[in-house]
Amino acid sequence: xxxxxxxxxxxxxxxxxxxxxxxxxxxxxxxxxxxxxxxxxxxxxxxxxxxxxxxxxxxxxxxxxxxxxxxxxxxxxxxxxxxxxxxxxxxxxxxxxxxxxxxxxxxxxxxxxxxxxxxxxxxxxxxxxxxxxxxxxxxxxxxxxxxxxxxxxxxxxxxxxxxxxxxxxxxxxxxxxxxxxxxxxxxxxxxxxxxxxxxxxxxxxxxxxxxxxxxxxxxxxxxxxxxxxxxxxxxxxxxxxxxxxxxxxxxxxxxxxxxxxxxxxxxxxxxxxxxxxxxxxxxxxxxxxxxxxxxxxxxxxxxxxxxxxxxxxxxxx
Amino acid sequence: xxxxxxxxxxxxxxxxxxxxxxxxxxxxxxxxxxxxxxxxxxxxxxxxxxxxxxxxxxxxxxxxxxxxxxxxxxxxxxxxxxxxxxxxxxxxxxxxxxxxxxxxxxxxxxxxxxxxxxxxxxxxxxxxxxxxxxxxxxxxxxxxxxxxxxxxxxxxxxxxxxxxxxxxxxxxxxxxxxxxxxxxxxxxxxxxxxxxxxxxxxxxxxxxxxxxxxxxxxxxxxxxxxxxxx
Numbered sequence: 001x002x003x004x005x006x007x008x009x010x011x012x013x014x015x016x017x018x019x020x021x022x023x024x025x026x027x028x029x030x031x032x033x034x035x036x037x038x039x040x041x042x043x044x045x046x047x048x049x050x051x052x053x054x055x056x057x058x059x060x061x062x063x064x065x066x067x068x069x070x071x072x073x074x075x076x077x078x079x080x081x082x083x084x085x086x087x088x089x090x091x092x093x094x095x096x097x098x099x100x101x102x103x104x105x106x107x108x109x110x111x112x113x114x115x116x117x118x119x120x121x122x123x124x125x126x127x128x129x130x131x132x133x134x135x136x137x138x139x140x141x142x143x144x145x146x147x148x149x150x151x152x153x154x155x156x157x158x159x160x161x162x163x164x165x166x167x168x169x170x171x172x173x174x175x176x177x178x179x180x181x182x183x184x185x186x187x188x189x190x191x192x193x194x195x196x197x198x199x200x201x202x203x204x205x206x207x208x209x210x211x212x213x214x215x216x217x218x219x220x221x222x223x224x225x226x227x228x229x230x231x232x233x234x235x236x237x238x239x240x241x242x243x244x245x246x247x248x249x250x251x252x253x254x255x256x257x258x259x260x261x262x263x264x265x266x267x268x269x270x271x272x273x274x275x276x277x278x279x280x281x282x283x284x285x286x287x288x289x290x291x292x293x294x295x296x297x298x299x300x301x302x303x304x305x306x307x308x309x310x311x312x313x314x315x316x317x
Numbered sequence: 318x319x320x321x322x323x324x325x326x327x328x329x330x331x332x333x334x335x336x337x338x339x340x341x342x343x344x345x346x347x348x349x350x351x352x353x354x355x356x357x358x359x360x361x362x363x364x365x366x367x368x369x370x371x372x373x374x375x376x377x378x379x380x381x382x383x384x385x386x387x388x389x390x391x392x393x394x395x396x397x398x399x400x401x402x403x404x405x406x407x408x409x410x411x412x413x414x415x416x417x418x419x420x421x422x423x424x425x426x427x428x429x430x431x432x433x434x435x436x437x438x439x440x441x442x443x444x445x446x447x448x449x450x451x452x453x454x455x456x457x458x459x460x461x462x463x464x465x466x467x468x469x470x471x472x473x474x475x476x477x478x479x480x481x482x483x484x485x486x487x488x489x490x491x492x493x494x495x496x497x498x499x500x501x502x503x504x505x506x507x508x509x510x511x512x513x514x515x516x517x518x519x520x521x522x523x524x525x526x527x528x529x530x531x532x533x534x535x536x537x538x539x540x541x542x543x544x545x546x547x
Contacts, residue, residue, distance in 0.1 A: 071358075079358035087494040090357065140491070142359055187493045258492045277488055278435055282427075286358050290422055 021315075052216035054264055056129060059149050064205060065133035066299075069152065070213075071144035075286045077218050081138070083188060084173065084180035085220070091182075092220035098179045099240065101224040108156070110245035111166035116159075120224045124210060126159070127151040131214070132207055134230035136237075137269045137298045143283045148228050149211030156244065166246035170195045171227050171238035186241050188254045194238040195251040195265070197307075205230055207305055208241075231300040233267045264317035268308070269298035273317045323393055336397055341403040344411070361419045364372075373482055373501055375405035375447045380479065380508045387515075399455055406452040413445050439486035447474050476512075479505045482510035494503035 009069040011233050033185030048055045052073070070076075082092035106123065109115040157169070175183045183190045200206065209228045210217055217223040222239025229236050235255055255263035262276050269292040271281045282291040297304050308316070347367055350356040350488055356363045375421055382398040385391070421428050432436040451472055453459070460468045486498035 044474075075358035080492070083493045087496060089359070142362070185496070276441065277437060279431070281428075284359070284361065289361075289419075 039173045053216050056149055056211050059214060060128055060130045062130040062132050066135060068145045069145045071286050072134060073213050076144060076146055077220060082220060084183050084315060086182050096219035099219040100179060104224050106241060108160045110247050111163045112246055113161040126154045135298050136234050137283055139233035139235055141283050142286060144286045147213055148209040150207040150209035152204055153206040153208050157201060162246050165248040167198055168195050168247050168250055169201045170245040170247060170251050170301050171241050172243035173238050174240045176267050189257045192238060193254050195253055200307055203304060231268055231297040231304045233269055236267050266316050270296055270313055273314055329396060330391060365415050365420060368408050368415055372405055372408040372412050375401055375408060376479055377504050379405055384511045389393050403452060403455055406448050409448050437485050440481045441485035444478045447478050476509060
């Protein structure tokens with residue numbers, strides 16, 4: 001017996017081969033279009049197309065940047081974890097082209113006076129964009145130095161009009177199986193959820209990044225808006241954020257749900273607290289042959305140490 | 318299932334030469350990548366993963382020879398097994414060397430700590446140590462000295478090595494990459510289950526049908542074709 005099923009894709013939905021073949025041209029054109037739009041609206045920041053990406057003009061230097069040599073652009077954009085796009089280090093660079101970063105909104109909700117939704121292009125005008133050259137240490141034992149472009153997370157919290165009950169802040173990543181094929185695999189509890197204590201989130205080192213190497217953030221690095229918390233393991237810095245929620249109780253993050261013994265809420269870089277399966281005493285900086293010693297709080301102990309004074313960092317790992 | 322193909326001695330030599338060359342391709346690929354800066358942003362990790370993956374691939378391929386030989390009656394496949402097993406050891410040695418040299422840079426203190434404290438390294442190291450006597454007794458002379466039966470029971474430790482390798486893989490990945498060890502463990506389980514089933518069948522007093530493969534493996538001083546006349 002032949003059971004006829006309607007095809008999954010209607011013929012009208014199939015992209016013409018010529019259009020498909022020209023998709024990169026289209027993407028470029030779309031990029032230029034948004035640049036023109038941005039220029040038209042007396043926008044800060046100024047954007048200009050370069051061969052690699054879209055340059056962000058008028059980025060200020062920051063005294064909070066490290067003087068260490070940034071990891072090459074190629075490495076920063078070709079190697080990383082973004083599990084919505086696949087399990088391998090090169091999966092994000094291969095698959096993130098499916099991500100649509102415009103239109104993009106970020107909703108701010110939870111313990112706030114009134115929930116709000118912000119368009120990404122408005123968010124970009126909130127505060128002067130700064131270059132923040134930060135060390136990034138992955139929980140897996142590798143690290144890099146990334147020249148991010150962004151603004152302090154506190155700028156968002158200022159606008160969120162939080163209530164007195166807000167003690168923690170959650171960051172929720174887009175989870176759209178059409179753009180992110182691997183959210184169909186049940187390896188993590190999607191959507192990806194990360195969180196900070198409110199005072200951590202208010203710390204001047206914590207930023208929302210919109211670019212790197214002076215250019216608009218590549219999709220594989222968490223475009224259009226991601227968190228960067230340089231004293232914590234990389235997975236705390238949620239990518240492609242669509243929702244920020246203020247809550248009163250400590251959230252259970254995606255990684256805490258996946259492995260409560262292996263990943264704690266704080267996940268501060270700490271050479272003395274081992275991952276149950278591997279050491280955290282050393283790290284390999286991409287581009288270097290010999291491993292280097294991992295520093296407490298990833299070398300930011302002086303700035304952030306007081307946030308954890310009196311806490312047993314073995315218990316609150 | 319019976320496949321009639323039996324290679325002539327010349328064809329067999331050609332097949333073995335081809336297998337030899339193919340088994341060296343992953344290494345050539347790594348060497349080429351290393352010389353042309355083509356191993357990605359974290360070359361040491363890439364080399365570690367590749368040599369580990371190929372060790373496991375060759376282990377599974379080696380373990381496939383006997384079932385394949387039984388199912389197809391292509392007994393000449395056995396003549397490829399030693400080389401495949403030795404290549405498995407070869408990539409295991411490269412994997413271990415990568416860890417000692419490139420990854421840890423002979424930091425003996427850190428290595429000793431790893432072996433005792435990191436279960437995935439403990440079990441991986443154990444698998445490698447267990448491979449050594451198998452590689453060392455792979456020559457005809459060793460087989461003769463040990464005697465076929467003892468040689469065979471020694472070489473059955475390859476099943477344990479396979480299980481160790483799977484555990485090593487499971488313990489080193491994050492949950493997001495669990496598909497890889499899961500696939501390898503599933504293939505290994507299939508290959509071991511086939512052997513267990515055959516073993517159980519051999520316990521029955523009256524085998525339902527004569528099982529040709531239950532004949533003990535014979536070892537010959539020279540090519541069996543010459544001796545038995547095919």
